[in-house]
Amino acid sequence: MGKILAIDYGEKRIGLAVTDDMKMIAFGLTTVNTPEIFTYLSDYIPREHVETIVVGEPKQMDNTASESEVHIAPFLVKLAEKFPTIPIKRHDERFTSKMAFQTMLDSGLKKKQRRNKALVDEISATIILQDFLKTV
Structure with a gap:
């Protein structure tokens, strides 16, 4: 089975x-510098048998694409x-950064740890994935 x-x-x-x-279950994996992602x-992807990729879709409150979509499209x-053989799905990512920060607060992380933007990004990806799993 793939992931x-x-x-x-x-x-x-x-x-x-x-x-x-x-x-x-969704697990945080890591955070990668954008130039190194591919x-x-x-x-x-081949090593872990990934069969689907879900990319967060940032939207405005009125459901239109956010300005960051211009960077995501390329x-x-x-x-x-x-x-080319792996389906790419999009999933609404509104509020994931705020939810990630709240998760960090709720788990008792110290202020210095909460400033770790890489951790916020990883938690946000986990929230996107966990929410996506509810729709499948």
């Missing part, structure tokens, strides 16, 4: 999360070119 990989795209960093083999994915094109 589902979630991507929280950012211009500087990309948060990644992945499911277990049964596609029931090197990372080229190694990870990434999606390249992702589809590099991994």
Whole structure:
């Protein structure tokens, strides 16, 4: 069985999360610097048998695309070119950064740890993936 990989795209960093083999639970995977993402994915995807990729879709409150979508669109094109046999799905990512920060607060992380934007990105990817799993 393959896994589902979630991507929280950012211009500087990309948060990644992945499911277990049964596609029931989302786990934070890591955060990768954006320029290094395709090197990372080229190694990870075949090794871990990723069968679907979910990319966060940032939207405004009125359901229109957010301004960051202009940066995500070229990434999606390249992702589809590099991994043509893997379906790429989009999933609404509104409020995931706020939810990630709240998760950090609720888990008792110290202020210095909460400033770790890479951790916020990884938690955001996990939230995107866990929410996506509810729809499958």
